[in-house]
Amino acid sequence: MALPSATMQAIRWHPPAFDIRVESVPIPHVCRLGYTARCPEGALFGSPLLEGGQAQYVRVPRGGGTLFNLSNPDTLSLSLPTQEKEKALTGLADVSLLLLADILPTGVFAALQALNHPKVQPLLIGRPWPLCFSPEISAAEGNEIGLTAEDRILTFAIVGLGPVGICAAVSLLDALATRKAPFRIVATDLLESRREKMKVVYDALDASGKGAGEFVVLSADDAKAYINKTTGGVGCTAVLEVVGHADALASAYDLVRAFGVIVSVGVHGAPPMPFTGRQLYNKNISFDFGRCPARAMFPAAFDLLVKRQDVFGTVGKPASLIDRVVSFDMAAESYRAFDKGEFGKVVFSPWD
Numbered sequence: 508m509a510l511p512s513a514t515m516q517a518i519r520w521h522p523p524a525f526d527i528r529v530e531s532v533p534i535p536h537v538c539r540l541g542y543t544a545r546c547p548e549g550a551l552f553g554s555p556l557l558e559g560g561q562a563q564y565v566r567v568p569r570g571g572g573t574l575f576n577l578s579n580p581d582t583l584s585l586s587l588p589t590q591e592k593e594k595a596l597t598g599l600a601d602v603s604l605l606l607l608a609d610i611l612p613t614g615v616f617a618a619l620q621a622l623n624h625p626k627v628q629p630l631l632i633g634r635p636w637p638l639c640f641s642p643e644i645s646a647a648e649g650n651e652i653g654l655t656a657e658d659r660i661l662t663f664a665i666v667g668l669g670p671v672g673i674c675a676a677v678s679l680l681d682a683l684a685t686r687k688a689p690f691r692i693v694a695t696d697l698l699e700s701r702r703e704k705m706k707v708v709y710d711a712l713d714a715s716g717k718g719a720g721e722f723v724v725l726s727a728d729d730a731k732a733y734i735n736k737t738t739g740g741v742g743c744t745a746v747l748e749v750v751g752h753a754d755a756l757a758s759a760y761d762l763v764r765a766f767g768v769i770v771s772v773g774v775h776g777a778p779p780m781p782f783t784g785r786q787l788y789n790k791n792i793s794f795d796f797g798r799c800p801a802r803a804m805f806p807a808a809f810d811l812l813v814k815r816q817d818v819f820g821t822v823g824k825p826a827s828l829i830d831r832v833v834s835f836d837m838a839a840e841s842y843r844a845f846d847k848g849e850f851g852k853v854v855f856s857p858w859d
Contacts, residue, residue: 534572544800561835563857575805577604585810595813600820602829602854603812606674610828610852611812611819612804613772614674614749619807620770620795621663621745622682627768630659630744631688636766661690661720662738664730664762667749667773668696668705670828670852675747675772676705677716677818678811684718691721691737695730695758698848702726711817711826727758734762742767749773757781763792770795828852834859 538546548569550557559565567573576582577599580592587595621627625640632639633654661683665676676694683690694705705724709717725733734743742764748755751773759769760782769792812819821827830851833841837855844850 538572538802541803542800543802544798561838561855561857573802575607575802575809577809582806583810583813584806585813598816598820599813600816600822602822602832603816603820605854606812606819606828606852607801607805607808609799609801610670611674612801612808613671613799614676615678615808615811616799616804617671617675617747617749617770617772618679618682619804620772621747621768622679624745624768624770624793624795626766626793627661627744629654630661631686633659656689659689661688661745662734662743662764663690663692664734664743664746664759665692665694665749666696666746666755666758666762667751668694668698668701668724669749671772672696672701672747672749673705673708673818673828675749676722677708677712677815679747680709680712680718680722681716681811681814683720684716687719689720690718692723693730693733693743693762694722694724695727697727699726700848704851707825708818708828712815713817716815731762738764741765744768745770747772751775753778753781760786760790760792763790766791768793768795772797772799774798822854829854832856832859 535547537543543549550568552559552565557568578596580589580596583592583595585592585595622631626636628639629636635652635654638644663679665672665679668676672694676692679692683692694702696702696705702724709722709724721737723733743762744764745768746759746763748759748769748771751771752775755773756769756771756775759771763769767790771794775796818826819828822829823831828851830853831841832854833856835855835857837853841850841853841855845853
């Protein structure tokens with residue numbers, strides 16, 4: 508459902524009778540801009556501001572503002588005939604829709620932030636900085652250095668291969684394949700089980716979701732050696748940090764090139780940054796940090812969900828992002844196994 512330009516429909520309960528009314532309420536400025544993760548009226552489930560979480564039914568404050576029509580073929584922006592869109596929507600696995608709540612939009616957000624960053628544009632457009640932003644300025648004879656084919660190879664690293672990291676990898680591959688851009692992607696994680704999962708997911712993708720570049724899954728040390736060798740010691744164009752830990756940020760800093768980009772969507776705790784302002788200055792690094800604006804990312808994430816049902820629409824298969832669906836009785840064990848990297852994403856079914 509497309510949101511109105513300045514208002515949204517909200518269901519409000521009015522005490523003391525708690526009668527239900529559908530009212531128009533204003534959409535905050537930041538939400539109209541698409542920065543829905545920082546809505547001044549928003550709150551996270553399970554936080555002091557908003558109790559809730561795992562239950563059969565949950566009341567969602569201002570839920571009308573987050574509704575997204577999944578049954579209308581026009582919701583899909585994929586370049587498909589209407590009949591094909593209807594067929595794709597009919598084949599959606601219900602369990603895969605849960606990924607739209609956070610995991611898949613966050614992965615797509617990380618890839619989008621990296622690929623669309625200003626410092627990546629010289630490689631995509633084929634003109635040096637800052638002329639890549641000024642198509643109206645023609646190259647003066649002898650005054651513009653041309654980019655070679657090797658210069659334009661995008662090199663990305665993905666640090667962290669949990670469910671969000673896998674979503675980021677699938678999204679980045681899809682975007683690069685669509686653009687037909689030359690690339691190298693190095694995906695790394697400290698846990699071998701997660702690296703093996705990423706390899707299986709990649710193998711399950713068809714050619715349309717892989718592009719024509721290189722994709723390798725390596726340990727931390729091997730990833731560093733590979734990037735050093737393939738870029739001649741220059742480093743990555745951009746690094747996606749999808750862990751939320753100071754050690755992962757330190758790895759991202761080591762892997763990224765001068766004038767490179769680090770996109771961090773991991774939730775970081777109290778420890779300080781693992782580098783100094785002088786270190787950042789010396790490499791001209793740009794950072795994109797923070798929470799994914801999930802509602803704003805719904806259209807792009809939904810398109811990818813529909814295209815990649817081979818990964819997102821199955822349960823319990825080697826390439827499935829969702830490993831299992833269990834009852835609440837299995838919650839404690841599932842959290843333990845996930846923390847140890849023994850399980851991928853687990854869905855709780857409160858009716859079992």
